[in-house]
Amino acid sequence: MRIYFTILSLLIFTISFSQNKIDTAQVVIPNRINSEEGKSKPYVIMISADGFRYDYAKKYNAQNLLKFSNEGVQAKAMIPSYPSITFPNHWSLITGMYPSHHGLVDNFFYDYKLKKNYAMNKKDIVEDGSWYGGTPLWALAEKQGIISASIQWVGSASNAGGKRPTYYYPYHEKFTPSEKVSKVINWLKLPEDKRPHFISMYFPEVDGAGHHFGPEAGETEVAVKLVDAAIGDLVQKVKDLGLKNVNFIFVSDHGMIQVDGGNPLEIPSMLLDKNRFDFYNSQTLLRVYVKNSDEVKKVYKELKSSKTDDYEVYLDKKLPKYMHFATRDDRYDRIGQILLIPKAPKVFLEKNQKTSLGKHGYDPKQVPEMKATFFAWGSAFKNALKIDEFENVNVYPLVAEILGLKIEEKIDGELKVLKPILKK
The missing domain is CATH 3.40.720.10 (Alkaline Phosphatase, subunit A)
Incomplete structure (x- = not known):
């Protein structure tokens, strides 16, 4: 029973x-x-x-x-x-x-x-x-x-x-x-x-x-x-x-x-500006779309310089080839230009957002x-x-x-x- x-x-x-x-x-x-x-x-x-x-x-x-x-x-x-x-x-x-x-x-x-x-x-x-x-x-x-x-x-x-x-x-x-x-x-x-x-x-x-x-x-x-x-x-x-x-x-x-849901990674504050960015957070991957394409490199450098050791920042076109998820692979233009990838077991959580005990989505x-x-x-x-x-x-x-x-x-x-x- x-x-x-x-x-x-x-x-x-x-x-x-x-x-x-x-x-x-x-x-x-x-x-x-x-x-x-x-x-x-x-x-x-x-x-x-x-x-x-x-x-x-x-x-x-x-x-x-x-x-x-x-x-x-x-x-x-x-x-x-x-x-x-x-x-x-x-x-x-x-x-x-x-x-x-x-x-x-x-x-x-x-x-x-x-x-x-x-x-x-x-x-x-x-x-x-x-x-x-x-x-x-x-x-x-x-x-x-x-x-x-x-x-x-x-x-x-x-x-x-x-x-x-x-x-x-x-x-x-x-x-x-x-x-x-x-x-x-x-x-x-x-x-x-x-x-x-x-x-x-x-x-x-x-x-x-x-x-x-x-x-x-x-x-x-x-x-x-x-x-x-x-x-x-x-x-x-x-x-x-x-x-x-x-x-x-x-x-x-x-x-x-x-x-590690008790010690989540915070979304970088600059990304909260909806006039400049859209971001899509699956918690084990944060995809960033920069609305002004001329700003992509600048934004990437800012995110890279302010990141912690708990995650990596990639220009989508620079993602390792074996992942098949870079700009060169994106046939539908749905991925975004910048990727923030947490190191397991870390996850990105937005304000007041919760996570489950178990997750997936990381690079195998x-x-x-x-x-x-x-x-x-x-x-x-x-x-x-x-x-x-x-x-x-x-x-x-x-x-x-x-x-x-x-x-x-x-x-x-x-x-x-x-x-x-x-x-x-």
């Missing part, structure tokens, strides 16, 4: 969308069927557990995930794209592109060309595909004759890439993990012409626990085991269906670290706690294989290869990175 109430508290603390009325109904796009070739394709079930840090499975003895990954493929870690936050990285996983290239540079940002705000908690905005660059895997599959389905993956309720999944559920917090498993099984019971061969699904519980209780808390362990139990249930029920060529890919978008190269999880098992994957770290944009071409999909645009991921984990 005590664990039951703990689980309920985790569900309450997950990301909240501002909806007056929550619609839990499935959306079905009519008049779609698998092509004859599509019917013979393998199945790929891609599962994201938000905030499932690279070491959580071993740390909290996630027995099912450890068993399946030990039998299949287990990465030492997966490297999130920068910044290591939820919306940018889910879209990187599903498009094979870095955030600066697909346009979701943050959970909240302003587009100066469109003169509009993107906000992850606004239903009408997140379901507007014009915000999203790239072709998500479900759209790629649908365009090539393969039915897809999604449970609450970032962007899956939008028309990004020109095609929504045939079956999908927009984001809400009403479904338990076991209910999500049941919905996947129901899809896989459909007749061959209607049955999805690419399924993406999302679990928010581990991220919610990590934020509100910290990565070392008992509540986070409970959340890990809750998701692990759901995965075990899913795999068994899929096995009971007797389907052939089924593959599971378990990923996360980022890790988690406990931050500098803060290993940001690293994510990658496990894979099933008919396409080699057995008992352990691999080194790799960037998350490489998952996209892997899935495309398994499903025999042709990638028709330039992406950042490369098949050569993960092709060695496939049997053939």
Whole structure:
């Protein structure tokens, strides 16, 4: 009973969308069927557990995930794209592109060309595909004759890439993990012409626990085991269906670290002048837009000279290349010209602003706690294989290869990175 109430508290603390009325109904796009070739394709079930840090499975003895990954493929870690936050990285996983290239540079940002705000908690905005660059895997599959389905993956309720999944559920917090498993099984019971061969699904519980209780808390362990139990249930029920060529890919978008919320960094006072600046503070990254472009270098020098040892100041064009977040990468002009990057576990807080115990968003190269999880098992994957770290944009071409999909645009991921984990 005590664990039951703990689980309920985790569900309450997950990301909240501002909806007056929550619609839990499935959306079905009519008049779609698998092509004859599509019917013979393998199945790929891609599962994201938000905030499932690279070491959580071993740390909290996630027995099912450890068993399946030990039998299949287990990465030492997966490297999130920068910044290591939820919306940018889910879209990187599903498009094979870095955030600066697909346009979701943050959970909240302003587009100066469109003169509009993107906000992850606004239903009408997140379901507007014009915000999203790239072709998500479900759209790629649908365009090539393969039915897809999604449970609450970032962007899956939008028309990004020109095609929504045939079956999908927009984001809400009403479904338990076991209910999500049941919905996947129901899809896989459909007749061959209607049955999805690419399924993406999302679990928010581990991220919610990590934020509100910290990565070392008992509540986070409970959340890990809750998701692990759901995965075990899913795999068994899929096995009971007797389907052939089924593959599971378990990923996360980022890790988690406990931050120093009691001693926050202050926003530099000069940036409070709204006539001169806009700034966007995710607490682990402060992006600055200088309204008069002629002032950028001057402002940068002032910020640099007055900074403390607890954070770094970068001109966006000078950001290290490996982060793929500099001016040269910013295809949508959404990042800003100056970046203030705190050193973990420090965070920037505005006046009277609070933070959660756990946070993410830091550079994974500098803060290993940001690293994510990658496990894979099933008919396409080699057995008992352990691999080194790799960037998350490489998952996209892997899935495309398994499903025999042709990638028709330039992406950042490369098949050569993960092709060695496939049997053939």
